[in-house]
Every structure is written in structure tokens, then in C-alpha cells.
Amino acid sequence: MALFILKRLGNMALIMVLVSLAIFLLLELTPGSVATKVLGPYSSEEQRQIWLETHGYLEPLWVRYFNWLSNFVQGEFGDSIRFKVPVAEVLWPRLWNTVVLGFWTFAIIIPVSLVLGVLAGMREGALLDRSISVTSIITTSVPEFASAVFFSALFVFGLKWLPGTSTMNEGFDPLQLVLPVLVLVVYDFGYVTRMTRASMAEVMTTQYIRTAVLKGLPYRRVILKHALRNALIAPFTIVMLQINWLLSGVIVVEFAFAYKGFGALLLEAALNQDIYVIEACAMVAVFVAAATQTLADIGYTYLNPRIRFS
Amino acid sequence: MSDISKSIQPAPSVALGLLKALKSFALLRESWVGMIGVGLVAFWLLVALLAPLVAPFEPNAQLQPMAKPGTAFAAGGSFWLGTDQLGRDVLSRIIWGSRTVLVYAPLATFCAYVVGIVMGLAAGYYRGWIDEVLSFVANAILSFPVLVLYVLVISTIGPSGLNIVIAITFASAPGIMRIVRGLVLDLRNRDYVAAAQTRGEPGWYIMLIEILPNARGPLIVDACLRLGYVVITIGVLGFLGLGLPPPDPDWGGMINFSRPFVQIMPHMVIFPCIAISSLVLGFNLLADGLREISLRD
């Protein structure tokens, strides 16, 4: 088991190296374009040349990559062109805002989807199952930007219950968090529900559930003790992988509601060619995603005695 | 002998194919969920095909700014769904926009499948270092949150139809590869594959004739789901301003363009939202119906 964890961590480190190389090559392959982005399109050729020299951009590619990587590991991401401050100063507060958004999203999605999924999977094909399944197909079919529009039309302009933007300009306002969380939850709970349902439905058809029923166990015990233990192994992985999805979802939602989070930062940086912010955001996003994937793998192995004791 | 062999002529394959298509359609008819999906997809396909006939106006003509739905146009006709801030008819733009999405989404999905299937077949059938390298690259790409990847790639190579197809292929092929690889790992142990190997069939024959056709069930279901997802992706890219360059109509781009006016003129945004949601729903319901059928057999 310890060896397995080490292997997973090694694999993750390797992936991070590959990803960093890809990001580096994508954005910094030609030093000239970096100088143009940093100094702006109206800078002179001379200015760019000086900038390249002072920032070590005339070194060979691989030297630049290792310098870049070592700076990165130490948390030095360079300066934001747009905000004129070190990237870290913008990045961490923005990331924190997204963590808050993500926390509430998951706090709702996990219980709702697991309960609905288990209920639907318990009796496959029953009316409850069909209603839950169809509902979840419908909600996953509405893209986040569309549901943002629909909910705004209803709750902001129609019922006038909620604020239409989530800029949090006058301090943290929980009401402003409602719509972004709602949009994320509505789009994603269906997927987790369906996965849970599939897992539960599969477990319910296994022979060991039949054994449990024919042992004369009460239905509650069959479900709680025999079915859930096995049926929730797969959804655990699915839920962990939703963190990866969330990092995509927040780009749309934060843009739609002008929420000052990590996703909006990445998008603004990309649209403005704010190169060091893009790099930092991408690296952080991949790190979070890869780390959760690794955790999911380890957790899956731990939860599954067939793998744990083999 | 000869009269018997004459009596068993190979049935014309076209007729057989048609018969099979009809049969699977008949099966699908038993799943009302699947039928709604078929209906929605068929509706948008027809709209896209007949766009020049059914669209009341030129999609890019600036006629009468900010008209509410149902407003009559002075030169004849009505703006059934209103116009946008430049005075372009929303209905016509939605109709022409369906062409954009129904060209790029299947094209991108198809490209992703070609790449993903080739990778998955090679990784699953040959195993060994080919598998290790391909799987590692796939895992690296999949560890990107998908929209981060799109934003990164499109903002670097620039927004255009071709680039969107490239980006979607790049981001989706690893997922398809994983599915194909899993199916191949299962199918390669079948006895008919061993039979083909023991008569000395080359690798490509075994992969394409003995393995791939038998993986088609799950792949068709996945392709439907993925089509829906690609439609969303194209919409999202348009919404974020990374989609097709204006002025040609594109649903996500319409929403992005008119968003500042959503409070006073919600129709400019809501109708494209409904259009995209219904198309995605169509693909998802179709996939669900197909899955139900494949589970039955």
C-alpha cells in the first residue's frame, strides 16, 4: 500500500513535469512574442531586446525551462502585466474566493446526488428511478451559461429576489453566492446522481445482495450494510474527479456573474494575453486536478478490500 | 448441390443495411425517452438543412434594433423572436446558427474519434511500451480541467472554426482513447481473436475487423453523449468570446454579444439558450435511449 501511494505520487510528479513543459512551450517557445506581450505591441524592437537580455530570455530553451520551473516551484510566478503586481498577490485571494464557491457547491452536490442516486438505483426501473434519471438528463443538458441566463431572468429580473452579479464589491454577501452555486449545482448534480445510480443499480443485481436478502436480513440492513458499502466506492472517485470539472465550470460561472474568482482571472488573463498569470493559473489548475486524481486513486484502492489485500 | 448454392444468393447489402437501421429504429421506438431525443435532433437537423428556406431574414442584415418578439417589420414579415441591438433578426440567426453548430460539433467529434480510436486500438492491442506512452500522454492531457485547456489553446492559436475543431480533438481524444482501450483489453481476450491470431492475421486486420466492430455499442452511446457535450463546448467558447469570429451567427456568440442587454431585452439571450439546451438534450436523450436498448440485448 505504501509503495502504491509512492508510485501514484511519482506518477503525478511526472505528469506535472510533462504538463509544465507543455505549458512552457505553448506560451514561451518564441521569446520575441513574450517580450511583445509584456511590453505591449507599441514597444520598440530595441526595448524588447533589452528586456529579453535582462530577463534571461537569450539563454538556450532548456536552460530557460529549468529556470522557469525552479522559480515556479518556489512560488515566484513573475509579474502580472495587467495588474502590475506579482502574480501571487492576485492569484491567492482569487483562488480563495473560488474555494468558497466550490465548497458550497460540493456541500450541496454530494448529499443531494448520493441520496438521489441511491434512491434511484435501489429499485431500477421504478417510477422514482425514471423521474430522477430523466430530471438529471435534463439538468445536465442545459449549459451553465444558459442556466445562468434562465435563473437570472427568473430570480433577478422576474422575482427580484437575488442580485444579478456577484462582484462582492461591498464586502462578502452570501446572497450574491446563491446564483453561482445554484448554476454549478444544477449542471453537475445530474452527472454524479447518474453515476451513483448506475453503481447502486449494479450492486443491487449482484448475487451477494440476493444472498443477503435470502439470509432473511431486514431490507434496511441489506441496503445500509451490504449494498452501500460497495455501491459508494465508485461515486467516491466520481466526486473527487468533479473537482477537475469544477475548475472548468467556475470559468463560465464566474464570468457570467462577475465573481472575482480563479476562473475569471484565468479567462481575463487569456483574453488580455497576461502571460505569467495564464501560466500560474494553468499550473495551479492542473496541480489541483492531478492531486485530486491521485487522491481518488489512493482512496479507491483503500475502499476496495479486493485491491487493498491482494 | 449447385441448385442449393444458387438459391442462397448473398442478400444485397444495401437492403440489409436499411433493414437493420429500421430495426434499431423500431427498438428505439419502445423507449419514449429515446424517441424525444430523436425528435429534437431531427428537428434541428431539418432546420439546419432548410435554413435558407425557413429563415425569414438575412441573418446578418441590420434591420430594426431592439425589436421585441412579435414586432412586425415595416418591409414585411415579423420578428417572431425580436431583434438584437444591431437590429438583426434573432430567429434567423438561431436558424443559421444551427448550421454552424451542426457542422462543427459532428466534425470535431468525428476527428476526436478517429484519433482516439487509433490510439486506443494501438494501446489496448499491442500493450507494452506503446500503451504506457499513450496512456501517460492521455493522462497528462486529461489532468487539465477541460475548459482551462480550451482557454489556453484557443487564446494562443486564436479563435477560428478550424482551431476549435483542433482544440476539441486534442482535448477529447484521450478520453475516447481510454474507453476504446478498455473495450479492446476486454475484447482481445476473446477466442475469436485468438482464432484470427492462430491463422496468422495481421494486427490491423484483427484490430479493425475482429475487435473494433464489436466495440461499437458502447462507442455509439458515448459518441451521442459526446456530441451533446461538444455542442455545449462550442457554445461556452462562444459565450466566453473565444468562439467563431463575428459576424456569422453562432449561438454562444449571440448570447455573449447581447448579454449586456439581458435585463431590458431578455429575448435576445433566452432564445439562443433554449436552442442550445434543446439540441444538447436531444443528444443526451438519444444516448440514453440507445443505452437502454444495448442493455436489453
Added chain:
Amino acid sequence: MKIDTRTPLLEIKNLGISYYTRAGEIPAVKDFSLTLRPGESVGLVGESGCGKSTVAMGIMQYLGRNGGIVGGQIKFKGRDLATLGGGELRDLRGGEISMIYQEPMAALNPSLTVATQLMEVPLVHEGVSTEEARERSLRMLADVHIPDPERVMASYPHQLSGGQQQRVVISMALLSNPSLLLLDEPTTALDVTVEAGIVGLIAEISRKFGTAQLYISHNLGLILDTCDRVCVMYSGEVVEEGTVHDVFSQPRHPYTRGLFDCIPLPTADKNARPLIPIRGQLPLPHRRPRGCNFGPRCDHFREGACDAGAVRMEAVHEDGIGQRVRCVRWRDIRFTERNGGEAIRERAEAGDIVLHVDEMQKYYPVDDRSLKALLTGRTRRWVKANESLNFRARHSETVAIVGESGCGKSTFAKVLMGLENCTGGKIRFHGQDIGQVAVQDRTAEQLSAVQMVFQNPNDTLNPSLTVGQQIGRVVRKFGVERDSRKVRERVLRLLDIVKLPRDFIHRRPRQLSGGQKQRVGIARAFAGNPALVVADEPVSALDVSVQAAVTELLMDIQREHGTTLLFISHDLSVVRYLADRIVVMYLGQIMERGHTRDVFDPPYHPYTEALLSAVPIADPNVDKREIILDGTLPSAVDPPRGCPFHTRCPRKLGKICENERPPQHQAGSDHVIACHIPLEELRRVDPVIQLRPPPDDVKMPSPVA
């Protein structure tokens, strides 16, 4: 066995069970009646799909959402089960009626320990304390002869061997001291020597606890060994019932009789007593014929009588008790000596040696990635799948390779086919060494010369291609014919040879039954005129009545073409029936090899002896010495040193067996036994199987009605 004749424990009257599908109502069981007294064992025997398991589920009132009881009554201890409420039903299930399942691995919850799964039975049913539950579970594990119950209690199911898992399931069933045990093919998933142990245990249980048993099986031999009475089912109905003695020595229904003619008995061989297959196949449940379900396959079918209407069970004896049969013509039918068995074949003459296997080895490396292995530096270990195999096969001869799962018989086939390369030694085929030649390096000639028939009918054909395409590809590939018209003719001829209708050329595998698929597989193997065909358990996945037909077909084609047949099997009865020579393998090594008659008579290798004893025989006139092996098959990773069989051998001599490779005794011409026990001593043992002279009143196999 003590039969209590007072009140019946279980009384089933005219039970009907149906499943509801898209195609409508499908009757799975019709007009089923059975009375079971306390302590009695009744066997329910029939082929797959005959409804025998459905009866058990009906008794348990567990038919799923699409199944239901549509008629009749099930009474248990006088109570009608249909009237029970939820709580009463739970008390009944696992309390008074327990069940034992076919696949113990699937029947146990993979993520709960054995302790949890055992203890909850007394905890739920009797509300005892945890300590008490634990105490009882441990005692029960000891009762089912599980060594080290404490360790097993703490284990998860996947950490136990198949035999141990089944013992856990049995102890789970017995923990509440039920009065009825339903056994649904409890040994089908197990190896034959493990099966023998479980069968022994089940018999012991009924003696010790007096539990009544309903034993469901497709294996007539097992029923004979375990039951007092038997019901033979066909297509949803009981066709015959009676005491085991009556039914086995005087079967009245043509189907029962046909079943006996389909099974190879280890007392007969292919030339003296060919199998007589039942023609046709089981009717689909929604396309059953009018009248007698067996009618279309019956040699005694009489129009107007057999298809007139529903057939009732009739008592054979005047007093109305005992044997009963569902046949309108049972009084008229006289089964002849060999019912249709006209073909007494000539023994084929074996020719020159075509296949030499010399000191052949196949090792697989396994990388042990555990921390301990890394620290000790022993990361590379070897699975010794085949170790020093030596044998020969001659032209037009059938050589059987016999052994339980994991003995390396399929690995050998893979190496022979070129799917794997051997690690050492030689496999010479017509003088050329092909052991190291991978399949892609073989010449077209080498490829076409060696072909294979596979085990699993659902796996052997590509579901996406038609039968014609698949056979035609082989014909073309091996250059038998190139012109497409001629290829087609050749394919049609091959279909004739395997006795399939010609229009099957356009069918897809989905439209064929299991036996038909195996026939296509045989046609495909013979399409390139091979000199050697490897058949890897070609009939073990088929129903008994279909097995016989496919086995006969394979042998006919082989004789006609003069092909050498390597027949891989776990079933000694089949092997005895069709093989000229036998190779017995255990854990990758050959224990004994020789002509069939030599292997089945002393001197035996102790493993062969145990294997022979373990095979259930459906013949009441056979006496068998009982030898039950302890323990389980050791892992092929680092197999035992010395003789691989020493860990389970009942005749183990001592240290010598553990440390030294056994010598090869030449027990006769071409008869080799690898054992430390001196040959003279091995010669002194009695035969395992002996025919008892039939008593005068019953003449087997010629019952007179």
C-alpha cells in the same frame, strides 16, 4: 439418512411460475408438484433453462420484479408461503430455509469480512449477543472442516480459495439451524477434487443435522451420490420422478432415458458404446410445442397422441406412490438395448508420430512489487505453468490432456498454437521445432496445419460477421480455394460436414444456439485441412444432450480426416470415452501418461486415483472407492519442490516427496507414472471404479417396461 414419514416439510402443488418480458408472459415452471419430508434429500435435475433454479427461487418467494407465481401452492410446515407477511418471510428466509449458491465468490459480499457475514445470521434471526454469534460462527466453521477458523473469520472472501468460500457459504446457511437447505448447483464452479470434498460435506450435514435438502444440479452422477429421490425436469415441467434407484435403473420417460445415453460413463468407450445424442434442441420457453414438450425431439413421438394436449403425470406403480412419469406412451415404449446405437465403430489405426514434445517448459515472469520483495531483492518470480512436458501424438490419434484448472493444460495449447513461446525444451511438429516460433513468424503451411476449437461457444465466433464470412476467411487465408464461388462451395460443404443447414451461411452468431456455434467453430478449425486440431474443453460449456452430439461430430470428422486431436479437458468421463491416450497433468507437470485403458486401471498415480474417485458417475451399478483430497491447489508461483502433488497426496511417503523430483516409472508400453512409490506397490491397489454385477430383477441397461 433417516426418512421421517410423518408430516411433509415442504409441499408444492401444481406450482406455476412465469416471467413477464416484452414478449409477454413466459411460463418458466408449469404444474410442478413435490413433497419433501424432514431429513429427506430430493434432487432436481435438468439442463439449463429447464426451470429448476426458478423452483428454488419460488420457494424462497424471491422471483424479482418481473417474475411471479401464477398458480398452485407452496406449503412449508403446513403454512402457505403466499400468505406470509414481510416479517414472517424474513424469519423463514435464512432461518428455516437456507440456500447454497453456485458461485460462492459472487454469493459473498466482497467488502465485508467473513466474520461480519456469518455473525449477522444468528444476530438477526435469534438476537443473540455478539460474543455468542462469534462463538457459534467459529464452531460452525470448524464443523465444515475449515482449517484455522480464526484466520478465515478475519478474511475477506477474495482471500479464500473457491472450496473454502463454498464452505463459508455452507456454514452461513447452517448457522440458523434450518430445516430445509436449497442447494443450487453448489459444486458446478469448483474443480472436481474440491467438488468431491464439498459433496462429502453435504452428505455429512444431512446425517449430522437431519436437514432436508433440495439439491439442484445438471449432473446426474452428483444426484445419484447425494439424493434419495429425484425429479427430472424438462422445459419447465417435471417429466419423471421417483426414488434415485428406480429412475436410474429403470428410466421411463424417453427424455430421462436419452439423458443417460448422452453421458459418457467411465465404464464405456467410444468404440464399444457410442453416445446417442438427443436430436434438436430445447424449445424456447415461449415457443413450446403443443402437448408433450419433448415431442419434437422424441423417437417415440406419435402424432395425435403426444401432441393432443397437456400431458399429466402418471404413477408407474398401481399403488400410486413412487415413480411417476409425464408421458402418454410410457406403457408402450420398450427401450431397446442400444436405442439407435447401431454404430459400433472400428478403432482408428494410429499412424506415425507427428508431434514430439520434449522437456517443454513454459515459465511466466511475475513481478512482485510488494515492499517485502523489494527489500529482499526477490522481485522477479516465476509461474511455472509447464515443467518438463514429454509426450508424443500420432497421426489420427486422440490424445487427451486432463487436469484441474491451473494445471497448465491451456498454457500448453497456447504455446503449441504459437500464441506464446516456450521457455525451454522443444515442440516438434512433423520434425520442425515450432515451440519458439511465434504465430506471426510461422509459415502459412505451419499455421494451417495446427488449428484450434475453443471452449466458450459465446466467445468463439465474431458476433459482427456472418458464419459464411468467418469460415470463408479461413478457406481463403489458407489458400484452399481462392475463387469466391469455390470458397462459397467449400463453406457450404463444411456446413454439411458439421451437420448445419446450408442457409446458416448468412446467419450471425447471435442467431445460433450454443451447440450450433461450437459446430461452426469446428467447421472453421477444419476449413484449412489441418493435420492437428487442439480442442480446449470444446463441450464443457454445453448442455448434456448437446454435448454428446458435438463430441460425436468432432470425433467423426477427426476419423474421416485422419487428424490428430489434442483434447484438453477436466472431465475424466469424456476423456475415457474418446481418447486413445491420456496425459494427466497437475500443477504444470505430467503425473501419468499412457493408453486410456492403462490409465484407468491400476497401477495409478495417486493423483489419477483421486481424480478418478472424484468424478461422479451416473450409474447405480458402479462401486467407487472414496478418496477425498485435503487442502487446495498450491499456487503455480514457486510451486512445491519435489513432487508437486506432495502437499495433498494421501499416499505421501515422507521427506523424499518434498525434496526430490519423482522418478518416471515405466509401468507398461507407453505408460509412465511419475511417483516415488515403487511400481510394485502402486500395482497392488484396487481399481477405483468397479462394475457391480447387476441384480437379477433389474437388467441394466435394458429396462423392460
